[in-house]
Amino acid sequence: MAKKNDVTVEEKLRALYDLQLVDSRIDEIRNVRGELPLEVEDLEDEVAGLNTRLEKLEADIEVVENDIKTKKNLIDEAKTTIKKYSEQQKNVRNNREFNALSKEIEFQELEIELAEKHIKEYKAQIEQKKEVIAQTQERLDERKKHLDHKKNELDEILAETEKEEQALIDKSAEYEQNIEERLVKAYKRIRTNVKNGLAIVPVERGASGGSYFTIPPQVIMEIAGRKKIITDEHSGRILVDEDLAREEQEKMDSLFKKF
Structure with missing residues (x-):
């Protein structure tokens, strides 16, 4: 040669x-193939982003639910304290002791009231987040369906052309070697x-x-x-x-x- x-x-x-x-x-x-590979990549990124958002929302709900449990425990403790102080009031020796216990009971009742208010707010937050989760899940399901369709479309094209493309790439490299x-x-x-x-x-x-x-x-x-x-x-x-x-x-x- x-x-x-x-x-x-x-x-x-x-x-x-x-x-x-x-x-x-x-x-x-x-x-x-056109823009299909990029479309698939964009859809994969979007699906990953929606999954991350769902995970964060679920984690947020878990945090709020734990806050509710904490407030409920506080309420239980406050009720126990009220019961204890109410029993003590029966055995007080003077008005000063009775009034002091009454103030403690009043404080615990305010704590219960505030905790119940927070629980109500937390539950509203959970409902709001659940609505966002439902919307996000709906969007995720639609995007996944679209992604599957585009992937199948791309796979079909690749199956038809991949072998030929690789043979041509090899041939191109071979020709370059001789120039x-x-x-x-x-x-x-x-x-x-x-x-x-x-x-x-x-x-x-x-x-x-x-x-x-x-x-x-x-x-x-x-x-x-x-x-x-x-x-x-x-x-x-x-x-x-x-x-x-x-x-x-x-x-x-x-x-x-x-x-």
Whole structure:
């Protein structure tokens, strides 16, 4: 096999155009998937976020329920204390002791009243959080259903195209190995900067493919001569003649059918 630097310009153009056709086919496959992978990722993030929100709401309710238990214990203790002081009032020796116990009983009754008020507020908080949980759960169920649908859609597309895409990726890497590094770098740079990733295009009806800018007849003759690599002065794309493009397209179509 000839060294990379020993091949003719025509062979370089054919190799580059073959690489372009393979990469364009990969682009087509990825375009079929479109935004689906990102949609799936966004839905997964949303589902995770809703689950986290539900967990936090459940934890909040647990905290409030513990607060209610604490207040109920306080009420029980206060009632026990009231009962104890009420019994003591029966055995007091003077009004001063009776009044002191009455104040303690009154204080405990206020504690009970305040605790009951807090319990009422806590229960209202729980009901409010339960409403939010119900709404969040409904949203979560809907998002999960949508996620499952999108995942199935993506899985179907991947099942149809994954094998072909990987074969094409391998073929693209193989072709790159047989092309001069400087040309591969130039190809990739152009491909990144132009629309549709087309770095190499054929001359069609006197203009570069996908362009309305006319190419001078002398330049068209030079392109057809395949003696040097010529780029479009407007887009920077590498140009090949129609015959070479058609021949390579037919060759690559046969290859693609095998994948």
